[in-house]
Amino acid sequence: EAGVAQSPRYKIIEKRQSVAFWCNPISGHATLYWYQQILGQGPKLLIQFQNNGVVDDSQLPKDRFSAERLKGVDSTLKIQPAKLEDSAVYLCASSLADRGGRDEQFFGPGTRLTVL
Amino acid sequence: RKEVEQDPGPFNVPEGATVAFNCTYSNSASQSFFWYRQDCRKEPKLLMSVYSSGNEDGRFTAQLNRASQYISLLIRDSKLSDSATYLCVVKDYKLSFGAGTTVTVRA
Numbered sequence: 001e002a003g004v005a006q007s008p009r010y011k012i013i014e015k016r017q018s019v020a021f022w023c024n025p026i027s028g029h030a031t032l033y034w035y036q037q038i039l040g041q042g043p044k045l046l047i048q049f050q051n052n053g054v055v056d057d058s059q060l061p062k063d064r065f066s067a068e069r070l071k072g073v074d075s076t077l078k079i080q081p082a083k084l085e086d087s088a089v090y091l092c093a094s095s096l097a098d099r100g101g102r103d104e105q106f107f108g109p110g111t112r113l114t115v116l
Numbered sequence: 117r118k119e120v121e122q123d124p125g126p127f128n129v130p131e132g133a134t135v136a137f138n139c140t141y142s143n144s145a146s147q148s149f150f151w152y153r154q155d156c157r158k159e160p161k162l163l164m165s166v167y168s169s170g171n172e173d174g175r176f177t178a179q180l181n182r183a184s185q186y187i188s189l190l191i192r193d194s195k196l197s198d199s200a201t202y203l204c205v206v207k208d209y210k211l212s213f214g215a216g217t218t219v220t221v222r223a
Contacts (some may be wrong), residue, residue, distance in 0.1 A: 035213075042203050042213030042215045042217050043160065043203075043214055044211045044213070045211050047212055048210075056209075056210050058210065058212075068188065091159060091160075104162045105162065107159035107160050107161070107213075108159060109158075109159055110159055
């Protein structure tokens with residue numbers, strides 16, 4: 001079974017530029033998550049989708065970050081404009097459903113973003 | 117206070133040793149608890165869920181103490197392949213990850 005796919009794997013940009021990340025979850029997984037993991041820290045949930053609806057985006061910096069999952073399958077996360085502190089690994093994860101958070105999340109390999 | 121706190125370690129142990137570490141959480145209404153494993157520069161992977169009665173999976177034992185608001189992970193008979201960062205995950209209305217506890221098993 002194919003896992004969660006993410007692209008690109010690495011991205012280097014200058015501050016104030018824009019960047020977009022793409023995620024394709026495991027087939028049939030209704031729930032999709034985007035996390036930000038800064039070096040030395042645990043992943044921080046940015047946004048959670050259930051099919052194409054947003055379940056939780058309370059920690060998404062909405063002035064510069066946006067995400068969409070228009071057809072309930074793949075998703076994009078955008079940063080515009082990027083700041084130095086956005087340097088991190090952006091992880092996408094998916095799960096079958098969100099039964100009170102008890103479903104296992106499967107993570108993609110992540111996109112490592114460096115903002116110069 | 118952070119929602120989920122872990123001792124960052126590192127815990128350096130010889131092969132065959134037992135190592136245990138805890139994770140504390142701040143929200144008493146938290147519903148679900150997990151341990152994830154993350155190898156260096158890799159994505160996290162689920163190690164085990166943590167149930168109220170405690171549970172065991174091979175050499176790994178997880179315990180939940182709701183009164184004191186902590187969960188624990190114990191690794192028996194450590195292997196070199198157990199070297200990783202162990203992330204504590206707690207769900208109240210959202211999922212919160214701890215910063216991880218690093219375990220290094222030496223030959």
